Amino acid sequence: MSENPQDDKPSTLATDFSVIKAHAGDYLEAVNEYIGEQRKAFEPEIRDLVHYCLEKGGKRIRPVLVYFSGYREGEPDPALVKLGTVIELVHTATLVHDDIIDDASVRHGRDSVMEKYGSSVAVLLGDALFSHALRLAAEFPTVEVCREVAASTRTVCTGEIHQSFRRGDEKMDLASYYRCIEMKTAELFRVACHLGAAIGGYSREFINASGAYGYHLGTAYQIFDDYADIFSTEERMGKTLNTDILKGKFTLPIILLLESLNSTEKEKFLEELNNSEEVPVDTIATLMRTHEIKGKVMDHFNQQIQRGSDVLNPFGDLPATLRLRELLSFVSAQIELLA
């Protein structure tokens, strides 16, 4: 095997995050450091609050998307570090606000901002994080970054409002589901990849392909999340499951199940769902098995992964393409591990 990372075969299946870290490690360290520095950019009154939100992140998959989309050999480009931070700040702001909406007390294994400081502070802190993200976006020499990030955020909020209005709506169909997750999840993935490729200096063709890749990967990512909420175990996921049903969110598995039931079965199931104090997990598990919903959800997931891969085909020899395929393999492997 050559030492040159460009010789890596995309067929090397990345099943755990360490494979991603091998290439994104230095970059993620720089992002974490830069995120840590942002605390100082806030007025003294809220520095501790900002620190609380930012010190414990998740996998920082959105910055990784930025980095891989604009990937070049050598030291991580500081512009990609800044852009990854912008996207992560927007994401963090939406989480702070989502936790108000979902009345969620836990985030990243500890009290959510909303639980610790109350909903008023959570509203305002989310706003402060979001406006700081835009402030950083405005440090790029062209207005494109600001414009794309602001437009994406608006779309993400619209997706969340859409979801909020459709709660408990048993007529939620596939088209509505896709429209909703495209807005609330895929859009920020898309913009991360689009702008990453742009800042990385790639061609307009690749920038568009990278954006499309992000869009499909984000869609797949949300399908995975919805899949795991029903088919995984709490031990494995390290979080409470069945929360979507509990909150009246009709996600892909339930939508596909409802499509598979005849009208009598459907009526009976919805009655049990609406009249149970707790989620009828046994009924759901039985019905999901009988109607082979797991496989059907995986088909939807794999379709998105495939599309994400297809859009990269014309760009097989770019350094960014190799990295993006690696990430695709990683996300793809996650659902296989749960199957």
Next chain:
Amino acid sequence: MSENPQDDKPSTLATDFSVIKAHAGDYLEAVNEYIGEQRKAFEPEIRDLVHYCLEKGGKRIRPVLVYFSGYREGEPDPALVKLGTVIELVHTATLVHDDIIDDASVRHGRDSVMEKYGSSVAVLLGDALFSHALRLAAEFPTVEVCREVAASTRTVCTGEIHQSFRRGDEKMDLASYYRCIEMKTAELFRVACHLGAAIGGYSREFINASGAYGYHLGTAYQIFDDYADIFSTEERMGKTLNTDILKGKFTLPIILLLESLNSTEKEKFLEELNNSEEVPVDTIATLMRTHEIKGKVMDHFNQQIQRGSDVLNPFGDLPATLRLRELLSFVSAQIELLA
């Protein structure tokens, strides 16, 4: 009298809004039309919500600030129409979020978004309005507009968080009060005037003076609001009064009163305030009269008006200066009318 508006004397005291409208009428009509068009820029799912927020505004004083700061004879510059809209959208977004925090059911004489659609929608709609404002800001050729608007919004949120943390804090002093209102109110006035003058093509010296003017006018404006909450009548203001005390907000009149009381009087007053189910309006009225607080608050107000006027002195012959002085007279007259 000449027909040329440049011949207007700043000494013409503008006591009602019609004097402002005489010069800003066409501009405000263009702003309202442009704001109305923004509805179409949102995804179909939330157009009605956006329309609900935007159709009934207040006086649109922030767009007027933008216009007057960049004022030139002739047709209103479309760039100033866009900038006024950006600032008004940011302001509207903060109102939507403020109503969640204050649990306010009424805004502009009808149900607040929070009352009509619930707090979840209010959180997300505020986010969508704010991100749209930044999206519009990114349509200006330079990043300055985006950068200034984003930074200001962050400061406004910090001010609100600060206020939120200081609720019921009887140790709130003058310095904290000023820091708080400068962040939550004066900053957006400042940025409106700063960017208005910049877009209007004025010199760097005038841009800075205009920003300082906005800052003092905004501070005066908030002092007026806090004054009215205690000294006006509900008939006159068309809204519920004494709400600040009810929410534990220690504003200028109360801070000055507490400073005027000796320790025994102070203890007695705070005890009554903390133990009464309703606001002890009679006690407050008596104490305010005895300690002549009304005049003291007016001194603070007039000091800001004076400073706002002083910073314009070197720019007496600019068209923008005349308009800004007119607005200063208008705001100044409001408190006189209540006295």
